[in-house]
Amino acid sequence: MSFKTSQLNFQSIRPWVTLLVIIWLLSALGLGWLVNSLLILFGFLLLAPVLAFFGLRWWLQRSLVTDNCPVCSYELTSLKQTELQCPNCGEQLVVEEGHFQRLTPEGTIDVKAVEVSTPSEE
Known part of the structure; x- marks a missing residue:
């Protein structure tokens, strides 16, 4: 494995490692509640559109x-x-x-017309 390919692999995981280090530091400093709050907020933002979609379908039905x-x-x-x-x-x-x-005004009687055939006299 060359130096260039290992550098590309590190570039792709670098943001995730940075995020994990920040979370670890915040929890080590006693700010775990902040991490938990952010995770709950992130989960709500992922779940809210799904719930809204199924709720809207149920209401429309x-x-x-x-x-x-x-x-x-x-x-x-x-x-x-x-x-x-x-x-x-x-x-x-x-x-x-x-x-x-x-939609008829109050007091209007709606009548349905029926065609009546007369017997023909021959």
Whole structure:
């Protein structure tokens, strides 16, 4: 092994050795609490994004509603307890009990039309 390759190997581990020496000195001086605090903070910074990701996924699964528009049957996705406008037909909708309902003024009776066929007389 040549001097140059050993110098390159030492260059790659030098920051880690320096960090270990600093930690050892701080704990020898009675400042181990500082090292522990920094390690806890570092662990929290690594763990917080993972917890936030899974927490956001859990919240979205509980809060998102996917249903069809009651007017044009266009599939929509929205948050619970929100009002929105159907992008297909423009109807104002509100999310109630996991389904989309037409947003109508108080006292309006919503009627569904049914086609009735008449028998043909020959």
